[in-house]
Amino acid sequence: MHTRRQVLRGGLGLFTLGSIGGLAKAGGGGQRCPFQGAGGAPRLQDAPLKSSRPLAATSFDPEPRIIEGFPVRSWFEGDDYNNGLDFPFHTSQNDFPGGEPPEPTETVDVVVAGGGLSGMTAAHLLRQYNPVVFEVNPRFGGNARGGVLHGAEYTLGSAYVIAPDPGSFLDSLYQDLGLPDVARVDDQPAPVEINGKINPDIWAGMGVPPEDIPAYEAYRQLVIRMAEDTYPDVPFANQWERDLDLLSFKQHIEQEVGLPIPVPLQAAIQAYCYSSFVAGWEEISATSGWNFLAAEEFGRWVFPGGNAWIADALWRKLRTLDQTDPDHAPHLRGGCPVVDVRVRPDGMVHVTWKNPDGEFRALLARRVILACPKHICRQIIHQLRERDEEKYETTYLQT
Ligand SMILES: Cc1cc2nc3c(=O)[nH]c(=O)nc-3n(C[C@H](O)[C@H](O)[C@H](O)COP(=O)(O)OP(=O)(O)OC[C@H]3O[C@@H](n4cnc5c(N)ncnc54)[C@H](O)[C@@H]3O)c2cc1C
Structure with a gap:
């Protein structure tokens, strides 16, 4: 099993919007179905389903859409927000x-x-x-939470965790949960599906207008620099980390990239910040933002059904x-x-x-x-x- 910094590399697969994990190579082995038979851990279909399980088949889809050979559910399975008025995670009723x-x-x-x-x-x-x-x-x-389609687990939300440092608290927690048996190290560019088309490496410029490529490249280099050379590590003991803390994440990225940030990249960073911090890149400090985002470059563990x-x-x-x-x-x-x-x-x-x-x-x-x-x-x-x-x-x- 690889550990964090062993797999440090420049892949910006962190924004795998709509990615199809099954296409990524399994630990460099090049299998198309990376989770089959992984480590002998119990597969979902082997265990009795219970209605409150985080990772469970909710219903069978007899007619999945096939995109490049992969079945994709023909209906939306996430939360129904009812035109933005009804937030299922966010309601409370203390009207007893x-x-x-x-x-x-x-x-x-x-x-x-x-x-x-x-x-x-x-x-x-x-x-x-x-x-x-x-x-x-x-x-x-x-x-x-996640679902199962034709025996293949998929995530409805979070997809991966950062590879833990050996001997750390997370390392022992993950071992306790049996995660190393099924984890796959995600160290390849992540394929991204856009409008039914698979882009194997969006960060190499696929699906991006040519005029935007320099900004993406500058951002890629910035992420690598923050991970390799100037990674701000908790508890932020150094003066440069405290100085960085005075800037917002947005200010620092704009300052260092030095080019207008393409709107899709802004949206991707913003979506990342909201899903991770419940706050925008203009709200969180550059130190906190890089501590979280640059750590992605230390390697990611991916599981069947993601973090479900x-x-x-x-x-x-x-x-x-x-x-x-x-x-x-x-x-x-x-x-x-x-x-x-x-x-x-x-x-x-x-x-x-x-x-x-x-x-x-x-x-x-x-x-x-x-x-x-x-x-x-x-x-x-x-x-x-x-x-x-x-x-x-x-x-x-x-x-
Ligand atoms: C689309 C998406 C992708 C993400 N991808 C990743 C990723 O790849 N890797 C990663 O590390 N992180 C990722 N994140 C962030 C990660 O999912 C979250 O940080 C993490 O799941 C948060 O867990 P939590 O238990 O704190 O909060 P939640 O998962 O929000 O859990 C809070 C729970 O409280 C319940 N609840 C709310 N109100 C009440 C109530 N009144 N009574 C009882 N229960 C209540 C909710 O239903 C919910 O189940 C992603 C987030 C999103 C949205």
Whole structure:
């Protein structure tokens, strides 16, 4: 298995918009179906499907579109945003009757609100406390959910992780989850599908107007320089890192590229920043931006179904809590939005959620981890606006 800096190279495959991972070479081996038989790990179709699994076949597509030999679903399978008015990840409903939450019927040590990678990782690390995890979506995984088409797993959101440093916390977590058995190191240019046509290496100029190529090339060189020569590493101890921190990511990129940034490249960087930081390139500092983005050049681990494989591995681990602590089963409560969190005078936290049948329920927890987006937290923390207006005002969703 390659590690981070061993695979340091100039490929800018990080913006694999609509990429079809099956075309990339597997570890340089050139297979067309890189995940078949990988490491002997259990394949999805071998395991019983459960409705709340992050990586699961939701329905069979009898007539997939075939693009260059690959079946592609003929319908959209992501979240339905209903003309921008209805955000399934971002709604909260603390409109319980009479304005008072129901009486708690359970007491647990730890509650996690949000069943994405953050929430499930936190629950896994705190598994000795038998945590209960609430997820508004029927399926766990958040932005790391996936699907299966004709036996091939694919991601609906995040696709890869940065290869961990040997001996680091992430290294041991990934080993614990069995990830090295199935990880494929993505060190090749990523093919990008645009309008039904596969562009094997968009960063070499394919699909880009000729006049824009110098700006793309300057950006490519800048990314390589930031990764190889001036990588800002946490905790940003050097003066040059602190100076860089005074610039926005946008300012630094524009300054160093020295050419107008083509609109598609701006959009790609912006999409990357929003999906990674929930903030734009004009909002985050250059130090933070490069710490995240340049690390992509240290090598990426890709899994069947992208990061949904990680979410699924966490989900499978957490499912076993129902055996170790049957009193509080199910520990993974899908389709159950947390709607209100309030600390009682005795220090216990009163947590209210809505069951899939619409009924409000409550429990007491010693500790609560809010692993849902910050603009949801501002709604469900009881009286946050009255008690801390500054925090309330700064945790909005930018649209
Ligand atoms: C399209 C896309 C591509 C990406 N690609 C990559 C990538 O390749 N590599 C990478 O490292 N990162 C990538 N990212 C970023 C990565 O997906 C996220 O950083 C990560 O998944 C965030 O995990 P999370 O658990 O913090 O948040 P989320 O995944 O947002 O999870 C939060 C969960 O909270 C739930 N929730 C919300 N409100 C409530 C409530 N009231 N009660 C209970 N549950 C609630 C939500 O339904 C959700 O499941 C990508 C992001 C996107 C959007």
